[in-house]
Amino acid sequence: MREIFVRQEENEEVFIEIDLNAYAFSKKFSWLFSLFIKFDAKDESQDGFEEFLETKEALIIILEHNEQAKYVGSRMLDGWSELYFYADDSKGLDSTIAKILKPSNYIYESSVVRDSKWDFHHKNLSPTELEECHIQSQKIIFMLEEEEDDLEVIRPVEHYISFTTPTQKERFITNLALEGFSFKDEISSDEFEHGVALVKEHKVTSDELTKVINELFVEIKKENGFYEGWSTILANEVDNV
Numbered sequence: 001m002r003e004i005f006v007r008q009e010e011n012e013e014v015f016i017e018i019d020l021n022a023y024a025f026s027k028k029f030s031w032l033f034s035l036f037i038k039f040d041a042k043d044e045s046q047d048g049f050e051e052f053l054e055t056k057e058a059l060i061i062i063l064e065h066n067e068q069a070k071y072v073g074s075r076m077l078d079g080w081s082e083l084y085f086y087a088d089d090s091k092g093l094d095s096t097i098a099k100i101l102k103p104s105n106y107i108y109e110s111s112v113v114r115d116s117k118w119d120f121h122h123k124n125l126s127p128t129e130l131e132e133c134h135i136q137s138q139k140i141i142f143m144l145e146e147e148e149d150d151l152e153v154i155r156p157v158e159h160y161i162s163f164t165t166p167t168q169k170e171r172f173i174t175n176l177a178l179e180g181f182s183f184k185d186e187i188s189s190d191e192f193e194h195g196v197a198l199v200k201e202h203k204v205t206s207d208e209l210t211k212v213i214n215e216l217f218v219e220i221k222k223e224n225g226f227y228e229g230w231s232t233i234l235a236n237e238v239d240n241v
Contacts, residue, residue, distance in 0.1 A: 002073075005131050005138075009077075015042050018073035018125045022086070023118065025070045029086035030116035033069055033093050035059070038107035041074075041081040051104075056083065059100055068093060073125040084125065086118065130217050133227045137209050140230065144204060151205045153235035158184065158199050159212075160228040161220055162192030168223040169194040178219060192228065204232055 001021055007014045039052050056074075063069040069085035076082070087093060090112045101108050115121075127135060144151060159181075163169040173183055173196060180200045187195035198216075202208055209230070217227055 003127070003135050005127055005135050007131065012077060015076040016073065016125060016127075017076075018127065019071060022070055022072040023121070023126075025086065026118045026121075029070055029088050030114060031087040031090045031112055032115040032118075032120050033085040033087050033090075033112045034110060035083040035085070035097060036109045037081045037083065037101070038079065039081050040076065040079045042076045052081070055100065055104055055106070056081070059083070059097065062096060062100065063087075063093075066096070068096060072121055075124065084120070086115070086121070087112070090114075129226075130214070133213055133217065133229075134210060136229055137213060138206065141204060141206055141209065144232075144234070147234060149204075150235040152203055153238060154201050154203055155232055155235060155238045156199050156201050157204060157212075157230055157232045158197050159216060159230045160187065161196045161198065161216075161225050162228050163194040163196075163223060163225045166194050168225060169196060172196065172220070172223045172225060175222075176219075178215065181216070192226070195228070 002017055002019050004015065004017045007016055037052075037056075039048070040046065041049070041052060041056075043049070060071040063085060064071060068089070069087035072084050072086055074081060074083045085093075093112060094110055097108075097110060141151065161172070163172065169186070176183060176198075178198075178200075180202070181198045182200070184197040184199045187197050189195065200212065202212055213227065213230075220227055
């Protein structure tokens with residue numbers, strides 16, 4: 001299962017794709033194979049975008065089908081698309097790649113280094129806890145867009161938080177001082193026993209949700225809590241609330 005998210009690195013946006021199931025192969029593959037292709041895959045409107053995607057998928061299919069390597073993710077920045085694989089052997093990878101890329105006339109570079117602990121994967125590809133929150137948030141936004149919802153319409157948005165102890169939860173509620181947020185209810189489920197629902201009125205655009213979640217996440221972590229996501233109503237239901 002692949003997910004895409006954006007990370008800020010030294011004031012630059014890095015678009016990252018990660019295969020969340022890839023780590024299951026960490027004990028089998030210990031060589032990191034890096035492939036840098038001169039193509040800005042962030043820009044879907046540019047000429048050759050579909051061709052690049054087809055080439056990328058062909059590379060992944062061939063390397064995985066031959067059990068030479070497992071695709072784990074990619075990073076897109078500075079006009080380059082960086083593809084990363086883990087392999088069980090450092091040999092033969094360059095020749096396989098050359099057969100596919102040279103006829104396409106892409107400028108590319110590659111390297112292979114031993115990384116048995118998957119350090120690169122953990123540091124440069126794996127999403128942080130906050131980035132995972134944003135990944136799940138984008139899925140909700142996508143569903144709203146599928147309903148042709150107007151994301152610019154301000155409406156009540158519920159945000160859910162969980163804690164491991166009731167003391168953490170009570171301290172969080174007592175010290176809640178975030179502008180626009182109000183306590184709605186205590187919640188519990190099989191997943192988390194000590195939960196809280198907060199509500200705030202705001203847009204549900206990607207930029208607004210990123211801002212709101214970042215702000216809330218800082219306060220949650222002061223009590224070692226966990227952000228569990230958000231929910232809302234459709235724009236056309238706002239007048240009925």
